[in-house]
Amino acid sequence: MDRLGLYISFPFCRSKCSYCNFASGVYAPSRMRQYVDRLCEEVAEAAEHAEFLQSNLPQQVDTVYFGGGTPSLIAPDDLERFFAAIHDKFTLTADAEITMECAPGQLTDDLLAVWLRLGVNRVSLGVQSFIDSEAAAVGRLHTSEICRTEITRLRDAGIRNINVDLIAGLPHQTMDSWQQSLDALLQTDVPHASVYMFEVDEDSRLGLEILQGGKRYRAADVPDDESVTAMYAVACERLNTAGIHQYEISNFARRGSQSLHNLRYWLRRPYLGMGLDAHSMLASKNGGNEAMRFANTDNLDLYCDGEPYLRPERISELQALEETFFLGLRQNAGIQPKQIAAQFGTAAEVYNDTLRELVAEGFLQIDGDSIMLSHKGRLLSNEVFGRLMECSAV
């Protein structure tokens, strides 16, 4: 019997970071209470929505992930009533992984006490850079000292499952400063790290400035693509050497500390997203590999006014097969062709020629019954995925 993962988006921030392309912003505190009211309603309506979309909603929940925005801004009493709403409709397994994203500097004693009481057992800290001037340049409100103190406090409180996010490609970053950030991360001895390469797109103020020109967000000080790729490669090497092994393109963990919630996205296990711009995927009642995907609006006013799920999309057998390839190859464990053939039958054969070519060209490698991205393939993963996509378009 499938179990469910819950994702809760909390789009409120103290300030807007220049690199951020999420649906988040700085809103009046009064909106937070109204927002949590709506979240509680969403929990109560979830079964009805799933039924309407002809999809299965598992009742047992084994991962809960509060993302943002900045979930560490949720007031303790709001968080308690939201958990009460979850417990009313779902059963959290005894070993459920419950993750809270946290902006360093926001962890009050009251908040920590409530998190522990509610079962939060994993915290993801948005550090981005341990170099104070780099963090400040993109609008982060913390220092490296605050990050270190916060990690110690979490550990002292009994939360050892801690992730630190870093971004390669921030303004003023150099290979030297990146190495210092990696030094600092390794010194904290956290068991999990996420390393992202800054994405240049028009959805962030810094990205837009890079595309259109300007000086406000220091676009001219952003390292070039080659430097960012080199930083990412150094991070992979140093984290792996330190025993924090890469298990997905952006994610690294010590044994037993992988993010169970994020794994469910890559393994195509069901998840229900609640809140602004949250996405969901549930198995279709039609059975087989079919699924339903749907998303919430990214407009806060519409969301708070009760706008129901938008853009429901039925994922066909062939789309499910394509996703199995792409999401599987994001992971270092790769894909298992025999398992895919057993699940999807002869439809999977359409990829065979391209897989062989990508192996011959060194983008993919074979290990026993598995095929995975090589180091070169990981650096050029968009090219690999593009080639595989052409197969399913034929």
Ligand code: SF4
């Ligand atoms: S990066 Fe995080 S804290 Fe910064 S604006 Fe985006 S969601 Fe908010």
